[in-house]
Amino acid sequence: MPRIARAVVPDGFYHVTARGNGDDMIFATDADKHALLDLLGTTTTREKWEVAAYCVMDNHYHLVVRTPLANLSQGMHAMNGSYGEMYNHHYDHRGHVFQGRFFSVPFASDSHLLEACRYTVLNPVRAGLVASPSDWQWSSYAASALGRRGLVPVADQMLLSMLDSHGENESRQAYRDFVRAGLGAEKPHFLLPRRTGRQPVVHDAPNGPSSRSLSPDELTAEILRLRNEGRTLREIAERLDVSAMTIGRYLKRRSTPRNL
Numbered sequence: 001m002p003r004i005a006r007a008v009v010p011d012g013f014y015h016v017t018a019r020g021n022g023d024d025m026i027f028a029t030d031a032d033k034h035a036l037l038d039l040l041g042t043t044t045t046r047e048k049w050e051v052a053a054y055c056v057m058d059n060h061y062h063l064v065v066r067t068p069l070a071n072l073s074q075g076m077h078a079m080n081g082s083y084g085e086m087y088n089h090h091y092d093h094r095g096h097v098f099q100g101r102f103f104s105v106p107f108a109s110d111s112h113l114l115e116a117c118r119y120t121v122l123n124p125v126r127a128g129l130v131a132s133p134s135d136w137q138w139s140s141y142a143a144s145a146l147g148r149r150g151l152v153p154v155a156d157q158m159l160l161s162m163l164d165s166h167g168e169n170e171s172r173q174a175y176r177d178f179v180r181a182g183l184g185a186e187k188p189h190f191l192l193p194r195r196t197g198r199q200p201v202v203h204d205a206p207n208g209p210s211s212r213s214l215s216p217d218e219l220t221a222e223i224l225r226l227r228n229e230g231r232t233l234r235e236i237a238e239r240l241d242v243s244a245m246t247i248g249r250y251l252k253r254r255s256t257p258r259n260l
Contacts, residue, residue: 013052014072015116015191018080018102019060026087026097028058033138035086036061037151039079047075050155053117055139057127062120064113066155076102105191110162110237112190117144117159118182119191125183133179145176161248162234223247 020026027033033056040063044051053064067075084097107116117140124136133141143154147168160171163178219240226236233247240247 013064013066013108013113013116014104014106015120016063016065016072016076016102016104017060018063018076019099021096021099023059023099024097025058026083027056027061032087034151036083037138039082041151041153043075043079044153047071049075050158051140051152052113052155052159053120053140053144054152054154055120055123055136055141057123057138062123064116064120072104107190110234112188114159114162114178115182115188116191118179119188121179122182141179145172145179147172158248164232164234223251227251 027036036056037054040051040054043049044065047067048069050066050068051063052066053062055062065072080098080102087093087097107113121133121136121139121141121144124130124139125133130136133139134145140150140152140154140156142148143150143152144156144159147156160168160175163171163174165171165174222240223236226239231239236247
């Protein structure tokens with residue numbers, strides 16, 4: 001039976017999961033987890049990914065990522081392949097290290113992005129390994145909640161900009177509160193497997209034109225108009241049905257002088 005092609009979401013995000021073959025504990029040691037994060041950092045830079053969240057557990061890992069170059073499969077194949085080679089060499093193991101293809105769910109809205117990131121960093125808490133996400137050093141929580149930098153460049157400012165807070169300290173506190181509010185919550189419905197394949201989540205934009213109906217110039221003009229009205233990035237993103245990061249890129253592009 002042919003494989004189902006992965007859905008591609010322009011300017012959207014993916015929640016990615018990769019597991020050890022047979023749920024083997026392929027990241028059992030700190031050195032294993034460090035090796036994977038080192039590869040993820042290299043892949044993020046090389047493939048120009050924008051990582052919103054990650055978490056490495058003993059037998060699997062989670063990743064919330066945007067791929068502007070539509071190269072998710074390419075990057076994942078290279079990263080998991082490299083880790084598999086390292087693992088087999090180090091442990092004198094033969095055969096597959098990962099369980100089939102990685103699993104990915106595409107989504108487009110800011111609210112889904114925040115939920116996916118929260119679900120990701122709360123994995124070790126749900127598993128009973130730690131009491132707080134801050135106690136698990138193998139996730140992106142410290143980068144977004146505390147501003148700490150690690151092996152993987154995290155697009156934490158993108159998340160903070162969605163929380164409608166003023167100033168970096170207040171935004172990071174809002175993120176900590178948001179994550180804490182997710183303790184005990186069920187897995188977000190949009191991350192659940194679907195037997196009919198994985199399709200992008202598309203939301204209506206009832207109060208204005210959708211970005212899908214506008215040309216790039218028209219979209220820029222609409223963003224500037226809404227910005228001049230005093231709308232926040234999050235409000236503009238919800239109105240136009242795109243991510244706040246997309247809005248930020250358009251505004252940055254507008255303010256950057258072109259070389260003639």
